[in-house]
Amino acid sequence: MSEKPADYSLTNGFESKTPFLIGVAGGTASGKSTVCQKIMEKLGQQQKEQTERRVVCISQDSFYRSLTPSERVRAERGQFNFDHPDAFDDKKLLTILKEILAGKKVEVPEYDYVTNSISNRSHTIYPADVVLIEGILVFYFPEVRDLFHMKLFVDTDSDTRLARRVPRDIMERGRDLEQVLNQYMNFVKPAFEEFCLPTKKFADVIIPRGADNLVAIDLIVQHISEYLKRSPTEKPQLEYAVLTRSTSV
Numbered sequence: 636m637s638e639k640p641a642d643y644s645l646t647n648g649f650e651s652k653t654p655f656l657i658g659v660a661g662g663t664a665s666g667k668s669t670v671c672q673k674i675m676e677k678l679g680q681q682q683k684e685q686t687e688r689r690v691v692c693i694s695q696d697s698f699y700r701s702l703t704p705s706e707r708v709r710a711e712r713g714q715f716n717f718d719h720p721d722a723f724d725d726k727k728l729l730t731i732l733k734e735i736l737a738g739k740k741v742e743v744p745e746y747d748y749v750t751n752s753i754s755n756r757s758h759t760i761y762p763a764d765v766v767l768i769e770g771i772l773v774f775y776f777p778e779v780r781d782l783f784h785m786k787l788f789v790d791t792d793s794d795t796r797l798a799r800r801v802p803r804d805i806m807e808r809g810r811d812l813e814q815v816l817n818q819y820m821n822f823v824k825p826a827f828e829e830f831c832l833p834t835k836k837f838a839d840v841i842i843p844r845g846a847d848n849l850v851a852i853d854l855i856v857q858h859i860s861e862y863l864k865r866s867p868t869e870k871p872q873l874e875y876a877v878l879t880r881s882t883s884v
């Protein structure tokens with residue numbers, strides 16, 4: 636777990652808004668979105684205007700690639716593998732993350748699970764101090780993985796995840812029971828085992844039981860709060876103090 640953005644902060648200096656980038660991975664319905672929401676709430680960020688937020692959250696779902704007409708038909712029948720790395724536009728994700736690290740304002744599209752495509756709405760992500768990126772495969776692509784300063788893996792058992800995914804997909808993602816179960820058996824479960832679970836080894840912190848694990852969430856919130864307290868103007872002074880102390884010993 637590195638304390639501070641390395642390459643980018645060195646090139647941009649302390650004035651820049653080079654954020655602390657946190658990746659949040661885990662299987663479907665493990666609670667990634669809920670954990671990120673809780674972190675934002677506990678840091679008092681949810682009620683703030685977008686432009687005022689010091690902590691922001693982005694979903695990897697915004698980086699699903701657009702489908703060809705035949706893939707679109709398969710997706711409508713629940714026969715497209717949205718859990719395979721090829722379903723994502725990892726180059727676009729990498730580009731956007733690099734722009735965020737360079738302190739730029741970016742537009743992130745909203746994903747529509749009903750149409751299986753990017754909607755015409757998008758969110759403006761303003762330069763922030765901490766950026767959370769959550770998704771099933773955020774640790775899969777090496778170039779993306781290497782950008783994170785901290786990596787969290789939300790670890791919830793498969794039965795619980797399936798039991799949560801079924802009602803969520805029916806109520807929030809416009810699916811029916813048969814489609815959700817078929818998709819789960821044919822694509823979601825095998826891809827989790829092949830592509831997502833092996834990335835757990837890259838995590839700095841594993842959160843067992845997901846959003847139920849308030850102790851883990853509080854520890855992470857405390858770590859982020861400490862980071863936020865170190866405002867850009869304090870950082871050089873702190874480092875100067877450490878330098879002078881060590882040279883006088």
Ligand code: ADP
Binds near residue numbers: 665799803
């Ligand atoms: P992910 O983003 O990893 O797919 P979500 O945060 O969307 O997971 O959670 C999946 C579903 O389970 C959602 O409907 C959410 O409200 C619910 N959920 C998440 N965590 C819990 C929990 N600890 N207890 C009960 N329901 C939960």
Ligand code: C5P
Binds near residue numbers: 667699770771
């Ligand atoms: O929020 P969660 O991590 O569950 O989102 C990822 C899941 O969304 C994947 O497991 C994938 O099967 C599902 N998905 C879907 N339909 C889409 C895009 C993603 O069912 N169009």
Ligand code: MG
Binds near residue numbers: 667668
């Ligand atoms: Mg989610």
